[in-house]
Amino acid sequence: xxxxxxxxxxxxxxxxxxxxxxxxxxxxxxxxxxxxxxxxxxxxxxxxxxxxxxxxxxxxxxxxxxxxxxxxxxxxxxxxxxxxxxxxxxxxxxxxxxxxxxxxxxxxxxxxxxxxxxxxxxxxxxxxxxxxxxxxxxxxxxxxxxxxxxxxxxxxxxxxxxxxxxxxxxxxxxxxxxxxxxxxxxxxxxxxxxxxxxxxxxxxxxxxxxxxxxxxxxxxxxxxxxxxxxxxxxxxxxxxxxxxxxxxxxxxxxxxxxxxxxxxxxxxxxxxxxxxxxxxxxxxxxxxxxxxxxxxxxxxxxxxxxxxxxxxxxxxxxxxxxxxxxxxxxxxxxxxxxxxxxxxxxxxxxxxxxxxxxxxxxxxxxxxxxxxxxxxxxxxxxxxxxxxxxxxxxxxxxxxxxxxxxxxxxxxxxxxxxxxxxxxxxxxxxxxxxxxxxxxxxxxxxxxxxxxxxxxxxxxxxxxxxxxxxxxxxxxxxxxxxxxxxxxxxxxxxxxxxxxxxxxxxxxxxxxxxxxxxxxxxxxxxxxxxxxxxxxxxxxxxxxxxxxxxxxxxxxxxxxxxxxxxxxxxxxxxxxxxxxxxxxxxxxxxxx
Ligand code: OXD
Ligand code: MN
Numbered sequence: 001x002x003x004x005x006x007x008x009x010x011x012x013x014x015x016x017x018x019x020x021x022x023x024x025x026x027x028x029x030x031x032x033x034x035x036x037x038x039x040x041x042x043x044x045x046x047x048x049x050x051x052x053x054x055x056x057x058x059x060x061x062x063x064x065x066x067x068x069x070x071x072x073x074x075x076x077x078x079x080x081x082x083x084x085x086x087x088x089x090x091x092x093x094x095x096x097x098x099x100x101x102x103x104x105x106x107x108x109x110x111x112x113x114x115x116x117x118x119x120x121x122x123x124x125x126x127x128x129x130x131x132x133x134x135x136x137x138x139x140x141x142x143x144x145x146x147x148x149x150x151x152x153x154x155x156x157x158x159x160x161x162x163x164x165x166x167x168x169x170x171x172x173x174x175x176x177x178x179x180x181x182x183x184x185x186x187x188x189x190x191x192x193x194x195x196x197x198x199x200x201x202x203x204x205x206x207x208x209x210x211x212x213x214x215x216x217x218x219x220x221x222x223x224x225x226x227x228x229x230x231x232x233x234x235x236x237x238x239x240x241x242x243x244x245x246x247x248x249x250x251x252x253x254x255x256x257x258x259x260x261x262x263x264x265x266x267x268x269x270x271x272x273x274x275x276x277x278x279x280x281x282x283x284x285x286x287x288x289x290x291x292x293x294x295x296x297x298x299x300x301x302x303x304x305x306x307x308x309x310x311x312x313x314x315x316x317x318x319x320x321x322x323x324x325x326x327x328x329x330x331x332x333x334x335x336x337x338x339x340x341x342x343x344x345x346x347x348x349x350x351x352x353x354x355x356x357x358x359x360x361x362x363x364x365x366x367x368x369x370x371x372x373x374x375x376x377x378x379x380x381x382x383x384x385x386x387x388x389x390x391x392x393x394x395x396x397x398x399x400x401x402x403x404x405x406x407x408x409x410x411x412x413x414x415x416x417x418x419x420x421x422x423x424x425x426x427x428x429x430x431x432x433x434x435x436x437x438x439x440x441x442x443x444x445x446x447x448x449x450x451x452x453x454x455x456x457x458x459x460x461x462x463x464x465x466x467x468x469x470x471x472x473x474x475x476x477x478x479x480x481x482x483x484x485x486x487x488x489x490x491x492x493x494x495x496x497x498x499x500x501x502x503x504x505x506x507x508x509x510x511x512x513x514x515x516x517x518x519x520x521x522x523x524x525x526x527x528x529x530x531x532x533x534x535x536x537x538x539x540x541x542x543x544x545x546x547x548x549x550x551x552x553x554x555x556x557x558x559x560x561x562x563x564x565x566x567x568x569x570x571x572x573x574x575x576x577x578x579x580x581x582x583x584x585x586x587x588x589x590x591x592x
Contacts, residue, residue: 001025001117002155007132007164011115014134014168017101020108026116026141028151033142040138046322050333056320059328059335060139062196063174064352067325068374069199069206069248069439071455074181076211078459083185085460086571096182100191103178107170107193111136117155118148120209120280120294125394127280127292129213130158133167133203140169140201143322146297146378148204164188165212167203171196183207185215185458198299198324198376199438209278209294211458217280218459218467221474226452227279228256229291229397231388232507235268239390240511243279243291243479244403245428245452248438249374251486251499252276253300257312257386260504263537271504272388273312273381274397276300282396287476290396295381301438302326302375304339309500312386316379323377325351327370337371344370351375373437400514404451405484406433411556412485414497414534414549415506416526417513421472424481426583427526429465430564431483448567462575469579480514483526488549496549498541505535523552524590554591561588 002008015023026032037058040046049057076084077096084090091099114135121128133144144150158164167190172178179194190207192200199206213224227243234240246252256276260269275293284290298316302323305313317323327336329345336345344358350370360368381387390397404427406412418424428451435445439455448454450461457464472478484506486499509529512518520527531546564584568576 001027001152002159004155004159007155007158010132010166011134014104015113018104018108018113018136018170019106020111020113020136022112024112024114026114026145026150028145028149033145036138036141040142045139046142047328048333049323049335053332053334054318054321057317058142058322059326060322060324061351061353062325065176066174066195066197067372068197068437069455070179070181070195071439071441073179074455075183076458077182077184079186082460085457085462087454087457087461091182093184093187096184097191100180100182100193103172103180103193104168104170107172108136114138114141116141116144116150117152117158118144118150118204119154119157120148120204120213121292122392122394123149123153123157125292127282127294127394127396128157129165129208129216129294130154130161130163131165131167131204131208132158133169135169135201137169137171137196137201139196139322143198143202143299143378144204146320146322146380147202147295147299149296165190165208167208168192169201169203170194181207183211183458185212188212198378202299205278205295205299206456209280210453210456213280213294213458214453214456214464215458218463221283221471223281223468223471225279225281226277226456227291227402228252228276229274229279229293230256230258231272231274231390231397232511233270233272239272240400240514241274241291241397242401242403242507242510243281243399244405245431246405247407247433247436247449247452248455249301249436250405250407250433253298253313254310254500255503257310257384258504259311259386259501261501261538263535264504264508269504271386272390273384273386274388274391280396281399283471283474284398289399289475289479291399292393292396293391297381298377298379298384300377300379302337302377303371303373305337305377306340309339312384315385316383317377319383321377321379321383323375325372325375327351327356337375338369399479401482401510402479403482403484403510404428404431405486406431406449407436407487408433408446408485409487409489411560412483412488413528413551414486414488414546415482415484415509416523416528417510417520418481418483418526421475421478421481422469422579423526423583425465425468425472426580427481427483428468429580430567432563460575462572462577465580466577469577480510482510496545498539502539505539509534524554524587525552525557528552558588558591561591
C-alpha cells in the first residue's frame with residue numbers, strides 16, 4: 001500500500017510488540033467495508049439492523065464498564081509537566097511508553113491488526129491533516145470510515161506532506177484498571193489501550209482533532225476548538241457563519257442542525273450545518289477567521305434526539321449508521337432510545353443486553369432506562385438534510401461570531417456580548433458548566449470548563465489562553481464573541497427558555513449585533529439585548545420571562561467573580577496571562 005519507510009517502521013514496531021495474527025490495510029472501499037461488517041456480525045461484535053427500515057445500519061454494545069470518555073485516565077505526555085499544564089494529567093513520555101508497551105505486549109495475539117490511513121479535513125485541502133490508526137477492533141474501523149476520510153489516497157497525501165499522526169489502539173482486555181488514553185504532542189503520537197468507547201478509541205476525533213491538533217495549532221498559529229459551525233442563510237441569500245463552543249452533551253449537535261421557527265422560515269431564513277463538534281480555525285488573508293469541520297460524520301448523543309428536538313439529526317441516522325448502547329428491538333431489527341418517541345418497545349433488549357420494555361421498573365419502583373445516557377449514533381455527514389454546501393470547502397467558511405455556552409441553572413443570562421476580543425477570551429476562560437454523562441464521574445456538578453476545552457486542550461491551558469489573546473491581535477477583522485445559556489431553570493426545576501429551534505431568536509440578535517444594526521444594554525458583564533430586540537413572534541413566552549433570563553444580578557456575579565478568582569489563582573497562579581487578571585479586576589470594578 002505504501003513505500004513510506006516511516007509508516008512501515010511504525011507498523012512494524014507495533015506489530016512486533018502486539019503480535020497480531022494478521023495485518024489488514026483499510027483501503028476505504030465499499031467491498032472491504034461490507035466484508036468487515038459481515039465478519040463483525042458473525043462474531044456478534046455488531047448486529048445488522050432491518051435493511052428495509054434502516055438500510056446499512058448496525059448495532060453495537062460496548063462493555064458495561066466502558067461507556068464514556070475517561071478523563072482521569074487521559075494523559076498529556078509532553079516532555080515536561082509544565083507542557084501539559086495544571087488542567088491535564090501528565091506522565092513523563094519515556095515512562096509512559098514503557099508502561100503502555102508492557103500493557104500492549106502480545107495484546108493482538110489471536111486478533112487482526114487493522115491499519116487505517118485517514119484524513120481530518122478533505123484530502124489535499126490546506127487545512128487537512130493525516131493520521132494512521134492501528135486497531136484490533138472492526139467497530140473502530142467502521143466508525144472511522146464514517147467519522148473521517150479513509151483510504152489509499154491518504155497514503156499518497158502523506159507521501160507528499162511527510163507528516164502524520166500515529167495512533168495505536170488495542171482493546172486489550174477492556175480492563176478499567178489498565179485503561180489509558182495517552183497523547184505525546186511532541187511525537188505526533190496517540191496510544192489508547194483497554195477501551196472500546198468512541199471518544200477514547202476513534203483516534204481522529206478528540207485525541208487528534210482536539211488534543212494533538214490544539215498543540216499543533218499553538219505552534220502553527222491557528223486554533224483547534226471544541227466548536228460547532230453553522231451557517232445562517234438570510235432571505236437575501238447572504239450566509240453568515242457562527243462557531244459555538246459548548247461542553248459535551250450540551251446541545252451542540254442540536255444547535256448546529258436547528259430548524260428556525262416559522263416566523264423565520266416564512267421570511268426565507270435557513271440554517272445549514274458545517275460541523276457539530278470540532279472546528280479548525282485559521283486566519284485568512286483578509287484578517288478574518290476561517291473554519292473547517294475536520295470530521296466527516298456525527299458521533300451524536302442519541303437520548304433526547306427526536307423529530308421535535310432535532311429532525312435533521314434523526315434523518316441522518318436513517319441509513320448507514322452505527323448505533324451504540326441504545327435499545328435493540330430484535331423482532332423488528334430496529335433501535336430505540338429515551339426521548340425518541342412516546343412508544344417504547346414492549347419486547348426489547350436494553351443497552352446491556354437484558355430483556356427490557358418501556359416503563360420497566362426495578363424492585364424499588366424506579367424506571368429502568370433502556371439506552372445508556374451516553375448512547376450514540378455515528379452517521380455520515382452527507383446524510384444530514386441541513387448539511388452545508390460549504391461542508392467540503394477546502395478554504396473553510398468565514399466566521400462572523402463565536403459563541404461560548406455552558407449548562408447553568410442560574411447566573412449566566414440567555415445571551416451577552418463581550419466588549420472586544422480580549423474580553424471575549426476572558427468570557428471563554430470563565431465558562432463553567434454542569435457535568436454530563438459524556439465523561440465518567442458525577443453528573444450535574446458545576447465545573448470550570450474554559451472554552452469547553454478542559455478535557456481536550458493538549459498543552460498548558462495558560463499558554464492556550466495566551467495563544468487566543470495573541471491570535472486576536474493579528475486579526476484586523478475578528479469575529480464578535482458572545483456567551484449563551486439555554487439552560488436556566490425556574491424554581492420548580494423547569495427550563496425557562498424553550499431552546500432548540502427557538503435558539504434562532506438569539507442567533508438573530510447575535511447576527512444583528514455583528515452587522516451593527518441593533519443597540520444593546522451595557523451591563524457589568526457585557527452587552528445584553530434590549531428585551532424588545534429578541535423576536536418572540538409565534539412563541540408562547542412572555543416579556544417578563546425573557547427579562548428574568550436577561551439579568552445580571554450583582555450579588556450572584558460577585559460570587560461568580562470570587563469563584564473565577566479562586567479558579568485562576570489556584571489553577572494557574574502567575575502563569576495566567578495578565579490580561580485575564582485585568583479583565584477580572586475590571587469586572588469586579590463594574591460590579592461595585
Ligand atoms: C463528544 C464529547 O463525544 O464531547 O463529542 O464527548
Ligand atoms: Mn464533543
